[in-house]
Amino acid sequence: MFSNTLVQVGLFLTVLLLVTKPMGLWIANVMNGNCKIINRLGAPFERLIYRTLGTNPDTEMGWKQYAIALLLFNLVGVAFVYVLQRWQVWLPLNPQHFSAVSVDSSFNTAISFVTNTNWQGYSGEVTMSYLTQMLGLTVQNFLSAATGIAVVFALIRGFARHTSKTIGNFWVDMTRSTLYILLPLSFLFAIALMGQGVIQNFDVYKEVSTLQPTTYSTANEAGQLINQTTNTQTLAMGPVASQEAIKMIGTNGGGFFNTNSAHPFENPTPLSNFLQMLAIFLIPAGLCFAFGMMVGDRRQGWAIFSAMAIVFVVMAAVAISAEQAGNSILTASGADQTVSVSQSGMALQSGGNMEGKETRFGIVSSALFATVTTAASCGAVNTMHDSLTPIGGLVPMWLIQLGEVIFGGVGSGLYTMLIYAVLAVFIAGLMIGRTPEYLGKKIEIFDMKMTAIIILVTPLLVLIGTAIAVSVTSGTVGVANPGAHGFSEILYALSSAANNNGSAFAGLSANTPFYNTLLAFAMFFGRFGIILPVLAIAGSMAAKKRIPVSLGTMPTHGALFVTLLIGAVILVGALTFIPALALGPVIEHLLMVGV
Amino acid sequence: MDRIIENNAAIGFKESIKQTIRPAALLFVVLTIITGIVYPLVTTGIGQWLMPKQAGGSLIEKDGKLVGSTLIGQNFTEAKYFWGRPSATAPYPNNAAASTGSNLGPLNPTLAEAVKGRVAALKNADIDNSQPIPVDLVTTSASGLDPHISPAAAYYQINRVAKARGLSPETVQALINNNTEGRQWGVLGEPRVNVLLLNIALDNATKTSAR
Numbered sequence: 001m002f003s004n005t006l007v008q009v010g011l012f013l014t015v016l017l018l019v020t021k022p023m024g025l026w027i028a029n030v031m032n033g034n035c036k037i038i039n040r041l042g043a044p045f046e047r048l049i050y051r052t053l054g055t056n057p058d059t060e061m062g063w064k065q066y067a068i069a070l071l072l073f074n075l076v077g078v079a080f081v082y083v084l085q086r087w088q089v090w091l092p093l094n095p096q097h098f099s100a101v102s103v104d105s106s107f108n109t110a111i112s113f114v115t116n117t118n119w120q121g122y123s124g125e126v127t128m129s130y131l132t133q134m135l136g137l138t139v140q141n142f143l144s145a146a147t148g149i150a151v152v153f154a155l156i157r158g159f160a161r162h163t164s165k166t167i168g169n170f171w172v173d174m175t176r177s178t179l180y181i182l183l184p185l186s187f188l189f190a191i192a193l194m195g196q197g198v199i200q201n202f203d204v205y206k207e208v209s210t211l212q213p214t215t216y217s218t219a220n221e222a223g224q225l226i227n228q229t230t231n232t233q234t235l236a237m238g239p240v241a242s243q244e245a246i247k248m249i250g251t252n253g254g255g256f257f258n259t260n261s262a263h264p265f266e267n268p269t270p271l272s273n274f275l276q277m278l279a280i281f282l283i284p285a286g287l288c289f290a291f292g293m294m295v296g297d298r299r300q301g302w303a304i305f306s307a308m309a310i311v312f313v314v315m316a317a318v319a320i321s322a323e324q325a326g327n328s329i330l331t332a333s334g335a336d337q338t339v340s341v342s343q344s345g346m347a348l349q350s351g352g353n354m355e356g357k358e359t360r361f362g363i364v365s366s367a368l369f370a371t372v373t374t375a376a377s378c379g380a381v382n383t384m385h386d387s388l389t390p391i392g393g394l395v396p397m398w399l400i401q402l403g404e405v406i407f408g409g410v411g412s413g414l415y416t417m418l419i420y421a422v423l424a425v426f427i428a429g430l431m432i433g434r435t436p437e438y439l440g441k442k443i444e445i446f447d448m449k450m451t452a453i454i455i456l457v458t459p460l461l462v463l464i465g466t467a468i469a470v471s472v473t474s475g476t477v478g479v480a481n482p483g484a485h486g487f488s489e490i491l492y493a494l495s496s497a498a499n500n501n502g503s504a505f506a507g508l509s510a511n512t513p514f515y516n517t518l519l520a521f522a523m524f525f526g527r528f529g530i531i532l533p534v535l536a537i538a539g540s541m542a543a544k545k546r547i548p549v550s551l552g553t554m555p556t557h558g559a560l561f562v563t564l565l566i567g568a569v570i571l572v573g574a575l576t577f578i579p580a581l582a583l584g585p586v587i588e589h590l591l592m593v594g595v
Numbered sequence: 596m597d598r599i600i601e602n603n604a605a606i607g608f609k610e611s612i613k614q615t616i617r618p619a620a621l622l623f624v625v626l627t628i629i630t631g632i633v634y635p636l637v638t639t640g641i642g643q644w645l646m647p648k649q650a651g652g653s654l655i656e657k658d659g660k661l662v663g664s665t666l667i668g669q670n671f672t673e674a675k676y677f678w679g680r681p682s683a684t685a686p687y688p689n690n691a692a693a694s695t696g697s698n699l700g701p702l703n704p705t706l707a708e709a710v711k712g713r714v715a716a717l718k719n720a721d722i723d724n725s726q727p728i729p730v731d732l733v734t735t736s737a738s739g740l741d742p743h744i745s746p747a748a749a750y751y752q753i754n755r756v757a758k759a760r761g762l763s764p765e766t767v768q769a770l771i772n773n774n775t776e777g778r779q780w781g782v783l784g785e786p787r788v789n790v791l792l793l794n795i796a797l798d799n800a801t802k803t804s805a806r
Contacts, residue, residue: 007782049625053618068611072619080623126693139631143623171622178626183634190638191645197666200642200650205692208654208661211794214670216687234692235652235664241642242635259694262737264666265652270784326730327701334714335734336727340747346777348729349747350785355706355734356696359680359743362785366737384696384737387706485700507698592702 004347005320005364012274012368013313016281020305023282024289030180031153031173032294038180049175060166063539066154067532069170070147074114074528077140081110084136085128094129095204101127108516113137115527116144116409118247118254118379118502119519121511125236125257130202137254138243142182145250145283148411149177151531152287155415158541159439160294167538181283182250189279190245196275197268200241205234240265248279251409253379253502261369261382262358273365273382280378284407287414295439299557304417307565311406312375315395320367322391324352328592356387367392374399377409379502386481386489386505390589393505394581397492400501402573403458409500412527415534417565419454421556422447422537424568428554438556440546447540450533457529459576461498461522466491466580474514480507484591488584493519498526655795663791667691668742671794674720675759675801677744677752679790680731681713684739697735710734721755743787746775760801770796 029035050057061069085101088094101109105122112119113136122128128137150173157167194200213231220226240256244266247254254260261267261276285305292301326337330353339351350362357366366383373380374396385396399406405417422438426448429436436443469475469490479486489505496503497519504510510519547553555561642650653665663669668679670688682688683697699706713733718724732748749771757764774793777786 004778004782011782049622052625053621055618065611065615069615069619072612072615073623076620076623080627123693123695134635135627135631138635139627142630143626146626171618174622174626178630183630187634187638191641194638194642194646194649197649197653199652200639201652202639203651206652206654206661208663210669211662211791211798212669212671212673212676214672214687214689218686230687233663233667233669233689235654235667236692236694237652239635239639241650242638246630257694257738259696259738259740262696263694264668264738264740264742268653268666270779274783329702329707330710330730330734333707333710333733334728335710335730335732337730338727340729342746346746347786348750349731349745351730353701353734354731355699355701356737357731357734358737358741359731359745359787360741360784362745365784382737384698386698386700387696389701480698481700481703483700483702485702488700505698505700506696507700588700588702 008364009316009320009368012277013309015278016285019278019282020285020289023286024293024301027181027283027286028290028293031149031176031290033176035180042179046175046179050171053171055171057169057172060169062165063154063167063535063542066167066170067535070150070531070535071528073170073174074147077114077143078110081113081136081140082106084132085109088129088132091129091131093131093202095202096129098127098129104513104516105511108520111520111523112502113140113252113254114144115500115523116148116250116252116377116412117497117500117523117527118252119497119504119523120254120502121516121519123258124255125238130238133243133256134239138246141243141246141250141252141254142178142186143174145182145246145252145410146174146177148409149181149283149287150174150411151534152411152415155418155534155538156291156294158538159441160296161542162544162546164542167535167542182246185249185282186242186245189249189275190241192275193244193272194241196272197264198241198244198272199237199265200239201237202239203237205236207232207234236265245279247380248276248378249282251280251284251376251378253373255380261380262384267382270360270365273361273369276380277369277372280372280376280380281407283410284376284413287411291414291418297557300439303557303562304414304421304565307562307569308406308417310562311566311569312371315375315399315406316368316371319371319392319395320364322389322395323367324363325389326352327355327389330355353387353389353392356384358382370396371399373503374501375406375408377404377412377499377501379496381503384506385492385503386507390585390592393488394585394589396503397488397495397585398573398577398581400495400499401462401577402569404499404501405569412500412530416454416530419451419534419537420568421565422451423455424561424564425554425556426451427568428564434552437547437553440549441541441544442547447537450537450540453533454530455572458498458526461526462491462494463576463580465494465498465518465522469494469515469518472514474512478509478512478515480509484584484587488588491580491584494522497522500527655791657795662795665789665792666742667740668736669791671790674755676794676797677749677756677790678732679744680736680741681709681734682739683735689740691740694738694740696737696739721752724751724754726751742789742791744790746771746786746788749775749788749793756797760797762800766800767797770800
């Protein structure tokens with residue numbers, strides 16, 4: 001059992017390491033227009049797009065112009081997704097005749113998918129038409145991820161250039177990242193997923209006869225409980241694979257179905273599960289390499305990668321062991337949580353805390369997935385996070401609160417981590433009394449102001465948002481579990497929204513006007529409240545002169561810097577959130593071991 | 596240097612919004628058509644052409660009618676069938692049109708009560724059985740549609756099912772083994788037994804032996 005855990009986790013890390021460099025090379029080359037095949041095949045099509053837009057791809061933008069383009073483009077997306085949900089009842093591809101989505105839920109979902117959060121207050125298979133799923137949600141899965149890539153490239157250019165007024169062309173960055181990175185990867189991945197059993201059709205939900213009739217009680221119109229018997233089962237259908245692929249590749253995480261990657265039609269086998277975890281980290285890891293390449297020193301990229309990987313491995317180990325150790329309440333209730341193996345050596349049961357988990361994934365593939373999806377700002381789930389053990393639930397929550405920098409979202413993970421790198425050299429500069437510099441750029445007052453905004457914006461949204469939600473009845477009424485766990489549900493929701501993760505302690509009834517509005521606010525400012533200062537830093541860095549490396553320059557590619565960077569991330573995350581975590585999962589853990 | 600850029604931007608702020616809204620909207624339309632229409636349709640085409648069974652939901656047909664999907668669990672409560680993972684869907688278990696988990700927290704008293712109830716139901720159905728009850732048999736799955744149970748959870752139920760059907764435990768054990776999958780590629784996930792396929796095989800075996 002223990003050895004299989006090591007093999008599964010080891011295999012995942014090995015494959016990730018192997019794909020990082022080729023992925024990074026591909027990303028950097030197509031984004032910079034250095035890939036010959038793409039230039040030959042894609043250039044005519046690209047030119048057609050730019051002619052339609054009436055823009056010149058060779059004209060670059062300053063950071064403010066870039067920011068305006070980015071904001072307007074994303075606002076168009078919000079408006080479109082909102083209207084599509086409100087009008088879906090009159091539009092085609094709605095075989096289940098779903099009505100218009102409510103005003104507050106449509107608004108929340110529009111913000112949610114545009115900000116790459118993909119928080120879902122609704123339940124997919126009973127709410128959204130196929131048209132809304134593909135034309136609204138699938139599209140935003142692509143475009144929000146492309147926006148992330150655009151921003152990180154703007155920032156990397158800021159470091160790579162000197163004395164430059166511009167940081168790139170937003171239209172070109174969006175077009176290239178969508179067409180050459182996200183689209184081909186998603187297409188290949190969708191085919192692989194279908195091979196494993198992920199569905200892809202436009203059929204009406206299928207009715208099948210069950211082997212055994214099921215008797216259940218429901219309330220009739222008068223409110224009395226009556227017994228009913230059914231001998232059929234209705235299977236939800238839809239174009240799932242195409243959405244599933246970009247959901248993972250773009251670290252979006254919004255499931256086609258309510259139970260997301262736990263649903264057998266979204267994630268049918270352990271292999272599809274492995275590929276989904278890999279897909280989440282694929283671009284964020286590749287971007288680290290692309291960053292190193294573009295700033296002219298690959299070690300810089302590997303240093304960032306190492307810092308991320310170290311934190312990830314530690315967190316995964318904690319989550320897996322907590323879930324494997326299980327829940328003492330289950331044992332007290334008569335369930336056997338011990339691992340057992342047959343005489344021939346086949347595992348008979350994974351044991352551990354199986355509440356809210358799927359048998360095919362067991363403990364290891366579930367806890368690893370939970371770590372991956374919250375280290376990156378994906379938010380897809382293959383296990384119900386609300387039912388994780390207290391410590392098993394603390395890991396995903398804290399990873400989200402660290403600001404989604406452990407690989408993080410597509411683009412957003414790296415750009416936020418680079419800001420932490422700036423913070424780390426600043427702290428180091430204070431300690432040794434030198435002007436801090438990163439990649440040959442002097443870090444000055446303006447840059448540190450922007451850095452401070454970036455570091456503070458999500459903690460403020462999370463903590464103030466949680467404080468509001470626990471203080472008003474419309475906030476506490478949504479809580480599903482009693483005691484400390486109820487507080488955790490609210491804290492998790494705000495952490496997830498503000499950091500654009502999108503997973504949930506899903507017992508919280510969040511599809512209410514109160515939560516739809518509060519969380520939409522958190523998602524919007526958690527996304528663009530970071531992107532704008534990041535672009536400002538990009539502009540400021542691009543304009544600076546490059547300082548030559550001297551004896552006084554602190555190297556930012558070695559073990560010392562990696563330690564400093566991890567220290568900066570953990571320090572900010574711990575100081576900000578440990579008091580809140582103590583009220584939730586920590587108390588709950590103490591109660592559990594005390595029982 | 597900084598100042599020059601700022602001045603330019605300040606002069607052109609309104610103007611630059613006006614100039615930007617058109618390409619923003621147009622690029623949105625172009626990329627929406629590519630990623631929201633062309634991409635899902637081409638994927639569907641390839642799925643229907645190369646792997647229609649998987650793309651259609653891995654449906655099982657028996658005597659000309661659809662009896663389920665190999666990927667979606669069904670509800671079993673009769674003694675002669677293997678029981679699957681408990682399901683938290685409403686209004687009845689294993690409702691494949693509205694998936695959900697229980698979302699019960701680890702210390703929620705409702706969880707402990709539910710588990711105790713399931714343990715009691717299993718023991719009532721098989722009074723002589725004193726084996727430990729595998730945790731996956733008494734806890735709800737994440738999707739509410741889990742088609743599998745662990746091999747341990749299947750072995751636990753052998754005597755009950757064999758007795759109810761008048762089959763030998765060895766026959767039932769052999770059917771379990773036929774419907775057990777190991778870890779994928781020997782490494783990934785966990786070994787598991789497909790409950791619906793096992794129960795269909797059981798029905799077939801009982802029919803044959805009755806003849």
